[in-house]
Structures are given as C-alpha cells and as structure tokens.
Amino acid sequence: MNIFEQIEQNLTSNKSFLGQISLDEPMAQKTTFKIGGIAKLYICPQNYYSFQLALEEILRSKQKFFILGGGSNIVFTDGIYDGIILSTKLFSDIQDFPPQDFSPDFGKIQIQKNQVLVTCFAGTPVSALVNYCTEHNYSGMEQFAGLPGSVGGALYMNARCFDKSISDILFATCHVQIKDGKMLQFSKLMHQEEWDYKKSPFQDGLNFITSATFLFTRKPNSYHTQIEVDCKKYIQERIQKGHFIYPSAGSVFKNNHEFGKPSGKIIDEAGLKGLQIGGAAVPDFHGNFIVNKNHATSEDVKSLVQQIQQKVQQKFGFLLQPEIIFVD
DSSP states (O other): OOHHHHHHHHHHTOTTOOEEEEEEEEOGGGSTTOOOOEEEEEEEESSHHHHHHHHHHHHHHTOOEEEESSOTTEEEOSSEEEEEEEEOTTOOOEEEOOGGGSOGGGOOOOOOTTEEEEEEETTOBHHHHHHHHHHTTEESOGGGTTOOSBHHHHHHHTOEETTEEGGGGEEEEEEEEEETTEEEEEEEEOOGGGOBTTBOTTTTSSEEEEEEEEEEEEOOGGGHHHHHHHHHHHHHHHHHTTTTTSOEEEEOBOOBTTTTBOHHHHHHHTTOTTOEETTEEOOTTOTTEEEEOSSOOHHHHHHHHHHHHHHHHHHHSSOOOBOSEEEO
C-alpha cells in the first residue's frame, strides 16, 4: 500500500469524514481550461470539520498538495501530479452573519443600519453568492456576476472585475495557517493594507481561506429589479467580450498600471492576436486571453505565455506578469 492509498484508507475509515475521495483522478474537467492529467489522490471534503481532518492527514503524510477551488485560474499539469488535490467544491454554504455572532476577540462590531454581513465557505461558487445577494436585495456583488470559480479562489487572487476588487467588499476571513507542519486556525478582520491589485495575503502558500464574511448594502424591495439588471449587464459584457467561446482561464496577465494600458491592448499592439502554439491560442477577440482551441496541453499554454512575455518585452521593454497558476 502506497502513501496515497494509506491516506484514502485513513479518511474513509474515519466515520467523521464526509466527502469524496479517489485515487488517480482525471483533472481536466475540474478546471475551466479543460486541461490536465491525473492527480494521485483527490479529496473533496463536504464540510469544515472534514476539511480539517483531510488537511491534518495530508500534513502528517508530508506529501505535496494543492487546494483547488473552482479551477477558473488554473492550468493543470499534462502528466501525473504526484501529490494530493484538496478540493473545496463541496465546502459551500451561504448565510447572513449577525455582528453579535463574531468572537469577543474582535471587540464590538458596528455596521450601518442599511448594511448586512454575509458569510460563505471557501468553495462557494461566486455565482451562488451573486444569486444570494440578488435574491435578498443586497448590493455589492453585481460586478462579479458571471465570474467563474469559487469565493476562496477569488479572494486568493483578489479578483478584480469592472474596476472593483473583491477585497473592496471583504469584512473578515477565517483561515488556517501551516506552521512547522501543523495547522493553526485564525479569524481576522479585513486590513486594506494587506491587499493590492491582484494581490492578497493568502498568496504565500502558507495561509488557506476556509470562509469569508462580506459587507453589503441592504436595498429596499423596490431596488430588486435594478440589482438583477446590473448583474445581467455585467454578464452580457463578458459574453460580448468572448469569455465563454472557448475553454480558458480568463485574463492571463496582470495589467501593468505603470505602462498605462491594459495588457490586452499591449499584446494587441505587439501583433500577437492569433498567435498559436499547439492547441493554445491568443484569440482575435481578446489579447489578454489564451484559449484551449484544440486539445491544448499545459505545455502549449506555458510556451505561449513565455513567447508573449518575450515578444512584449522586446517591443515595450517590460515583462508581463502572469496571473494564471500552473500546477506542476
């Protein structure tokens, strides 16, 4: 019995663990890019306690692991990932969170009369949170309508949509920290200085979001239609920009604010629209996308990213920074 089989056995024999576990799990369909080979072990806990049990088991094994949310910003390796994928897909729930339910350690939580706190687990789809807010007439998530992936992934990347970052509406997080091979648990109020454009305090690989609380504006019932209209407007803009024509991971490169132009415009001016390596291509409709046009591999995408970086650097003198994550 190898180490992955041992972990599977340990978790499945634990009556407290709820979720899905599989060996040699195909990964391509678990990302929006539809690229990837096999993960040696795939664990998908159903609740927070099961997530803890799985993570503790992984840490004891000392095997490499990757926590996967909605897979919307991921390029998975073509071959075998000799490690463990810990998925938050089933780790999903949303509810209003009264200020008095915060731990006394936070002190007295005060919000305005027209404000509301909403908490959700890391695996909650962004679309589910948008729908929840729309249903309850909470304003603040409209710009994220149509964004694929999970809340945890959006926070990890500090997703930015239509000039609004998800950190702009974040109130507090619960997360675990890995230190000396052990798991520590933390709850923390939002501190704006820890966040920046496409940057979050969770990108160090040692802190993992388990849940997040957001601050929204409660609107009167008469405003319900306006929230629906705004959400549909942002979804339609994504459709018109070609976001859903081919499998992709959305924007490939961060925008370079010093240069003063979006990365898509820079790539277009470098004459790179239509550039293709293998099955991966820069589409004609968006310079800052790479799409899976014809059975692309992760190596196709990686090579195309590198070629775009080289050509842009030669023409404009700076290096584009990717925001997609390669899991090797």
